Amino acid sequence: MTWQALVEDGFEGEFRDYAGIGELTVALGWVPVWTQGTEPGVNHRPECDRETVRVRSGEAAAKVFSTHASHTAALSRRVQVQAGTAIRAVAHGATFGIKAGLGMRLGIDPEGGLDPDAEGVIWSSWWGQYNDDWKPELYHKFSVAIQAPSDYVTVFLYSHSDYKASTVAAYWDDVLIEQESDTPGPDPEPTGDLIGVLQEIRDVLKGISQKL
Numbered sequence: 001m002t003w004q005a006l007v008e009d010g011f012e013g014e015f016r017d018y019a020g021i022g023e024l025t026v027a028l029g030w031v032p033v034w035t036q037g038t039e040p041g042v043n044h045r046p047e048c049d050r051e052t053v054r055v056r057s058g059e060a061a062a063k064v065f066s067t068h069a070s071h072t073a074a075l076s077r078r079v080q081v082q083a084g085t086a087i088r089a090v091a092h093g094a095t096f097g098i099k100a101g102l103g104m105r106l107g108i109d110p111e112g113g114l115d116p117d118a119e120g121v122i123w124s125s126w127w128g129q130y131n132d133d134w135k136p137e138l139y140h141k142f143s144v145a146i147q148a149p150s151d152y153v154t155v156f157l158y159s160h161s162d163y164k165a166s167t168v169a170a171y172w173d174d175v176l177i178e179q180e181s182d183t184p185g186p187d188p189e190p191t192g193d194l195i196g197v198l199q200e201i202r203d204v205l206k207g208i209s210q211k212l
Contacts, residue, residue, distance in 0.1 A: 002180075002182075003178040003179065003180060004180075006079050006081065007077065007177040008175070008177075009176075010057060010060070010061075010174050010175075011027050011060045011061050011062045013027060013028060014028050015028070018031065018032055018048070023047040023048070024048045025048055026048045031076045031077070031078075032076075034046055034073035037070075041069045042070055044069035044071060045073075046064050046066045046073040047064075047066065048062070048075070049063045049065075054094060055171075055173055056139045057174055061172060063169060063171055063172075064172070065168060066161070068164055068166060070160075070161040071160070071161055071168065072159075072160045073158075074107075074157055074159070075156070075157040075172065076114060076154055076157075077154065077155045078114070078154045080151060081151060081152065081153055082151070083150050085148055085180045086146070087146050087147075087148045088143065089108055089155050089177045090106075090143045090175070091143075091155075091173075091175045091176075092141055092142070092174045092175075093127070093159075093171060094137050094173075095129060095137075095159075095170055096137055097167040097168045098165040098167065098168075100129070100161040100163040101128075101130065101161055101162025102159065102168055103126045103127065103159070103161075104128050104157075104158065105123050105124050105127070106157060107155070108121065108122050108146050108156070109121045109156070110147070110149050110153055111150055111153075113154055114154060124143060125142075127140045139171075139173065157175070
């Protein structure tokens with residue numbers, strides 16, 4: 001079994017303002033979603049931006065953050081797939097800021113919906129400021145896999161903070177979304193031993209042809 005990459009996004013490409021909102025600057029292909037609270041400082045609409053300092057690789061990452069408020073938000077991406085195939089997603093996330101109970105997880109909606117709170121979303125484990133191995137700006141690998149029942153799935157890069165703080169930020173980088181494929185991969189490059197055997201065969205064939 002081989003895997004076909006559907007999305008490989010290190011957030012090195014173009015960013016744009018979602019719906020013309022300057023505080024929601026996201027990479028092409030991604031849509032911000034969030035839970036809007038009603039109390040002061042609780043679940044405010046987050047801000048999104050291109051991050052160029054706290055990155056895992058390359059020159060950029062995606063940033064979802066709030067100031068003097070908590071947030072519950074995600075970057076979402078709807079992807080066309082082949083129904084009935086296995087789909088897996090990998091992403092790397094990190095947090096920064098005063099401890100505010102900030103956690104992150106990676107999810108896939110097998111039905112291709114746009115609501116991260118839908119019951120059918122399959123999630124990775126939570127990771128964040130409550131974990132013993134958490135450190136500020138340390139990137140953590142998230143992964144999740146599903147069997148696709150339909151022609152679209154939606155991937156969510158999700159973050160949630162329990163408390164408001166002066167700065168609460170989640171960073172995402174190096175996202176890979178793959179689909180199971182029956183197409184065989186390329187033949188492996190010949191090793192040194194194999195090259196030697198092939199040369200011996202060619203020499204034998206050359207000797208036979210000269211005798212003829």
